[in-house]
Amino acid sequence: MLQNTQSQFLEELLTPFPGFIITRVQPAFYEENAQMWHVFSYASVQHVITNSAIFSCDRNRLYPTMPDPDDPTYQSMLHVDPPKHTRLRSLVSHVFTPRRVAQMEQRIRAMVQTLLDQLEAKDHVDAIDDLAHPLPTLVIAELLGIPQPDRDRFRVWTDAYVEFITPLHSRLHVI
Numbered sequence: 001m002l003q004n005t006q007s008q009f010l011e012e013l014l015t016p017f018p019g020f021i022i023t024r025v026q027p028a029f030y031e032e033n034a035q036m037w038h039v040f041s042y043a044s045v046q047h048v049i050t051n052s053a054i055f056s057c058d059r060n061r062l063y064p065t066m067p068d069p070d071d072p073t074y075q076s077m078l079h080v081d082p083p084k085h086t087r088l089r090s091l092v093s094h095v096f097t098p099r100r101v102a103q104m105e106q107r108i109r110a111m112v113q114t115l116l117d118q119l120e121a122k123d124h125v126d127a128i129d130d131l132a133h134p135l136p137t138l139v140i141a142e143l144l145g146i147p148q149p150d151r152d153r154f155r156v157w158t159d160a161y162v163e164f165i166t167p168l169h170s171r172l173h174v175i
Contacts, residue, residue: 052081076161095143104142111138 022029027041037055039045048055058081077088094100101108115134119125137155146154 052085056081057085100143101139104139107142108135108139111135111142 023040028037028039028044030037037048039048057079077085077092080088112131112135115131115138119130122130134155137158138151140158141151141154
């Protein structure tokens, strides 16, 4: 009986969200309502990202009723296929290299410390909202050379853009 309890505890620990159970059972599946594939295994993801002729991340193909597909707000490099994705990625890839990020380690540590220092004055702390959410935006702002006085505005714009480009079905939990 104890073994079963330990096994259940371990299972719950390794699968904290019931919706993720499907990722163990099925490495890939097609969701008819959303007209999209969900892939979970490394091999499946590699297959998808290297076969853009078969698998597209172009939102205009997924949502053909969007107001204006030529509007730049719909042309995020996250939502277009090669060769357009490749061209857009080449514009920023030199900034996001592992070497460049490694060079920023001390600066990133300072950003984390600043965020942590701001938590001391709070009655309630949310690790996601107060640390994990703002940190990537701060690092990207630093990498792009956005001046310090403009970073709050950059975060607001970034949050609004991410909310805008995230399809509704991506915000829903799979159960």
